[in-house]
Amino acid sequence: MKKKFLSLLFGLILLPNLSLAGEPGYNPGDVTFVLLSAALVFLMTPGLALFYGGMVRRKNVLNTVAMSFIAIVVVSLQWILIGYTLSFGNDIKGIIGDFSYLGLKNVMDLTVSNLPGYVFVVFQLMFAIITAAIISGSVVERMSFAAWIVFIALWTTLVYDPLAHMVWGGGILFNLPALDFAGGTVVHISSGVSGLVAALILGKRKEGENAPLMPHNLPLTILGAGLLWFGWFGFNAGSALAANNLAALAFINTNTSAVMAALAWALAEWLHRRKVTVLGIATGAVAGLVAVTPAAGFVTPTSSVFIGLVGGVLVYIAVGILKAKLNYDDSLDAFGCHGVGGIWGAIATGIFATKAVNPAGADGVLYGNFGQLLNQLAGVGLAIVLAVVGTVIILKLIGIFLPLRVKDEAESIGLDITVHGEDAYKDLIFTGKSVPFS
Amino acid sequence: MKKKFLSLLFGLILLPNLSLAGEPGYNPGDVTFVLLSAALVFLMTPGLALFYGGMVRRKNVLNTVAMSFIAIVVVSLQWILIGYTLSFGNDIKGIIGDFSYLGLKNVMDLTVSNLPGYVFVVFQLMFAIITAAIISGSVVERMSFAAWIVFIALWTTLVYDPLAHMVWGGGILFNLPALDFAGGTVVHISSGVSGLVAALILGKRKEGENAPLMPHNLPLTILGAGLLWFGWFGFNAGSALAANNLAALAFINTNTSAVMAALAWALAEWLHRRKVTVLGIATGAVAGLVAVTPAAGFVTPTSSVFIGLVGGVLVYIAVGILKAKLNYDDSLDAFGCHGVGGIWGAIATGIFATKAVNPAGADGVLYGNFGQLLNQLAGVGLAIVLAVVGTVIILKLIGIFLPLRVKDEAESIGLDITVHGEDAYKDLIFTGKSVPFS
Amino acid sequence: MKKKFLSLLFGLILLPNLSLAGEPGYNPGDVTFVLLSAALVFLMTPGLALFYGGMVRRKNVLNTVAMSFIAIVVVSLQWILIGYTLSFGNDIKGIIGDFSYLGLKNVMDLTVSNLPGYVFVVFQLMFAIITAAIISGSVVERMSFAAWIVFIALWTTLVYDPLAHMVWGGGILFNLPALDFAGGTVVHISSGVSGLVAALILGKRKEGENAPLMPHNLPLTILGAGLLWFGWFGFNAGSALAANNLAALAFINTNTSAVMAALAWALAEWLHRRKVTVLGIATGAVAGLVAVTPAAGFVTPTSSVFIGLVGGVLVYIAVGILKAKLNYDDSLDAFGCHGVGGIWGAIATGIFATKAVNPAGADGVLYGNFGQLLNQLAGVGLAIVLAVVGTVIILKLIGIFLPLRVKDEAESIGLDITVHGEDAYKDLIFTGKSVPFS
Amino acid sequence: MKKIEALIRPQKLGEVKEALNKLGISGMTVTEVVGCGRQKGQKEIYRGIEYEINLLPKVKIEIVTVDEKVEEIIKIISESARTGAIGDGKIFISDVLDAVRIRTGERGTAAITSPKEGER
Amino acid sequence: MKKIEALIRPQKLGEVKEALNKLGISGMTVTEVVGCGRQKGQKEIYRGIEYEINLLPKVKIEIVTVDEKVEEIIKIISESARTGAIGDGKIFISDVLDAVRIRTGERGTAAITSPKEGER
């Protein structure tokens, strides 16, 4: 009896492998894999919010967190309206998708990579969200929240969507091919470079001279790093779009590169400063995760040892040495970690890729194909150009209508109170009264 | 050699798709989907504990967290003893299940919705847990911990189990049918309304007059919101009970409603208070997640845009305006978010549901079937009556044996120290000595 | 068109169930299950880091967290180089694996338990990581970080890998057989006992006399407990290595034992101290999770009720009474929770195991097979001997080259600043200047 | 000019502040402190062990005021902070030689009394 | 010997400290406090309700110094902490009878002034 009731309710469960629209043949194992990977990638953005939030000063933690959370809101809406179709619609001149899936129309009956269309849509959505959120790392503690909202809406449309199309959606880089397994170019180079450009346009935080701009809550940052690392397994392994050996390979490469980069950072710090910091281990791990992202499904675990090691060192140099020398204020090193790590990853993919692990990939320099490195460099170059030009234009445009920075006084008092009317931590002492609704 | 050893150890792994009891035929992809969704839904309760914990005052954070954790303990035990069989045992007069599965007997050989019985048991358990935990939001900072423990044990048995049976287990609402995809009525209306009743019976917190009752740790709350959102994908998509297009539809609807409600809240706040708060974004998202819960597998993504938008606005009005006017003390808005959001969700399902996306569902008002709205209203009405009557009786009964509230002095000093003998945060300064075991 | 692009990119997705190396036949549902379980088990180590981090004093939280994070780094590297092959290589005299998989060679083409080799490698890796991390609970707030790094590298090689081989990889305990479903002996007894030995060798923390050594941030600990519990579903259910009824059984047993032990702890505390603490509920839950680990796939849910109850009481006695009497300083009770809980779990498996739920298991005492208890005790004995001897030798060896403890002054100022040059929490007030790169 | 330094129970801060405001006293500085005295320590439990923590949370209120208002303020604070149980706290009075209002440079009494409305 | 107690805006601490250092004043103790006075409370929003929080974060700087330096220090603090808006804070001056340097047991002025280079 009960079984009958349930089957009435849940309808299709007795017809496994039959999609709603009568689309047959996808495997529930693969659907589960990609759908739950999407959930893991989703969690990366709250994770990033806390990772970033712990690193700013106490007075700005909520504003920092809000930048990531509003990215979830804005990009989700943008994606179902136009983002998905611009990225994965039918190719227009290798640059952008057409409007076949505007407002998600026709997705219901779509099968992508042997998955129900919605599965692919939500998985890709999570990538678009975190890409926008990463940029905030460069501009926190000073950017206007209103300007940020407009910025990410435009940036996702004008920079992310075309790039995703070019690399993954059948555009020019896809056909070259410039390999990018899980988003080294689409996600990390684009966000890191755009972050740097935004940081330069906004200018430095005002308070760096009299007081160091240091993390107020490192356990929060460590928690964020843990959630990022966890989610990254969905990010990279999930990008195999099926639960197979390739996914497992991407998984182990992801972890291997992360730990090697953390090790590299720790060693660099030890040589340079005679201390190994826990933030350093976490930052190194993120650097390694970034570096292996484009390569995860194209290289051997041994290669990912090197990708991580070099990635960790390069990011350390960028963040710990070059930034100070070049004297720009990339608040939380979105460029240092994601830009530099992503560029190295794209190049490394051109060096270490091998068809022996993924026949759908390509051979890299080490396997005798120098041309692949050139393809990768073309991808890097195009991504950088797009990010720089797009970010400059968008910010200049917004600057006409809105101030890009908060007022100096707000920056000095803190953005949590001045922008959001909230105070992150309240101790024993706080008194006040509520203002009646008016 | 090694393979042989391993197969000896792990026994059944060489016989995929064969259950222990020789039950054939379920798909490992679906089993994985529902089992891992159960894990995600489990995580929602610790997430809720932190979401709530950050919003109370510093002196009550551990008590608040303890209320959710003890719900995991009490409801898990109740569920395997009698909860599961009362909810999903063979139907008795449309009201309750019989004792076929008392103490989980016969579950080993059971197949539910093409899944091994234990899979369904644990998945449903996680729903029962979080439902009880949600109620705590209305009563924290003053309810006695002993009374709370007794309350949730009785409430789960007398309110939750019958309601779950009526809606999902083959009872009267199931046959009507009143649609509830993932628990809008069973989980959210029941807990939200019961919370309000409990808050009214307990009375207000004492300290609201001289000091505002404000959050002491918003990053903790934001973290909790992130975990809730993450787990909600398991809650709603997992409720498809199979990894198919319906699950993917529920997933995208879940996210869409969440972001639209967050947007609605942000806009409402902006119009009302000229600020957008990060707690507002998080609260709005929760409102949207609640609202879409009953509808997730019955409506189109376009409909979930509207469900979220309206849900966000309604919850804002309930929490930010009506609560102050009506002057009750629903501490953390369990009623405002879950009660109001859940009622709207149930109604919205009657409006937006369409067989075009789920033939096992029904058509709603927009698709020409006005009757479905009446069915939904019947479900809402029955849930409200059951929650109100059940909660009043249970609390009055407990009140005979136990005080429902902590003493005023304990409330003033804080429940962490007085009830649990614990202090959440210790700084540099604390000295004391241990008392030897006696 | 688009489909063609995508299939070019992702290669194998159109050939489901075909591994990269042409290995056929594994089920994507099982691959998903184990791969995502690996991700869940991974998350347990950051979870443990926070669980532990919240319990130390404010001045040592980052060092405590760093011990777990560096374990991820060191053990991951060790595992891919030699750990996996020592554990799961072809058996040498029942003690250790050979070098067939040195540096992960040959893993690409390997199938283990009907899973792609990499899947099994990463799943097992996560167990090795958390085992090392657990030990840190005994030695935090005083152990030198350099000594810790060397210790875990050697310990994983000399204690963990042989034990994993003996129990799971085809060694003597495997053939006995001493049952250990998910690592009660391999993970918990080994780490708990080694922790105690290390605590005794290091000696007590200096400051216990004038100030109690109490948790500085219990919400952090509670968060960690939530993540541990969540990940433990992957740990125990994932150990079925397939998505089947056995996995579901392990899942429900896991939760049941956790809640019963939490209940047992709460009752013990109430009887002993007249308070129920939230840390007690969390600690009890961990005790129950540990206790059920070896039994999860071999016993009925009813048995896991008893396993949890007794486990909770035993750990309470060990931690709350015996430790004080015996006067050793196992800082965060790695021995009390994991050693005692693990020993009980191994014994309980010998009592409650039944072939009725898992024909690949064995019958225990309750099912007429007294011999199984002896097998289990043999396993416990061997694990204890290996842990004690291994830990003593390794620490004495390291002690020749490095101090095992930090200097007294560093212990007094705090390890975060003195060892890592970091301060976990910064409030409004901090000023200083940066030192230029030199 | 005198400084009044009151150590009170944290949960009484709201009431005390409200009472002072009614008197027209709005300038004050508040600090979280811990204190011990004759009040019994609070019992805390950590994994089965019971501890007696005897530095308990208190709140310190500091008010610098003109000599004439001292007794009045003492009275108000005493009344609004009292519960009658041990641990209600203390008030200490000491001399202040001078005061400066940073914004205006005013010195002495002028620095701590409200200027005429117009000036504001 | 006098104690100078300055209540300033938190964000001004860096500047004030820098200015004092330039004057050769390095000994000071700093506390996080909250204060109220004539400054308007800050507006906070919690789930649609607006609150006016009127104990605002401030920083207290305490410097014990010899009588001769008092005016100079007041001047430096005032200048570096001033923004001109209400809420800039106050400075209070009071008497200190004696000082002890714990490390050496030195008393009086010697306890708070730098010893000759050699001693160090």
Place this chain on the structure above:
Amino acid sequence: MKKIEALIRPQKLGEVKEALNKLGISGMTVTEVVGCGRQKGQKEIYRGIEYEINLLPKVKIEIVTVDEKVEEIIKIISESARTGAIGDGKIFISDVLDAVRIRTGERGTAAITSPKEGER
């Protein structure tokens, strides 16, 4: 009546408190502060950059006591807080005009000395 204000290393609080208790001194108020003086700042590292943080964590102990006990208390604190290294801290002594026990309204010395056992 005098106020003794001691700034000590945080890790010494336990010992100092224990020593004072042995002397029969139980009333005190303790505050977390940061301070600087001649002690070198602590080195902190943030993403490869080294910072010198020179406001270091200290603990402030305030004891109001009768004049006769002042020297004894100073001695006890000095002894139990000393490590011999720079940064051990300072003790400042100042006058207190009056004290009030909020619970009973007692004034002056009575407010800070233990009442007879019976009263309790």
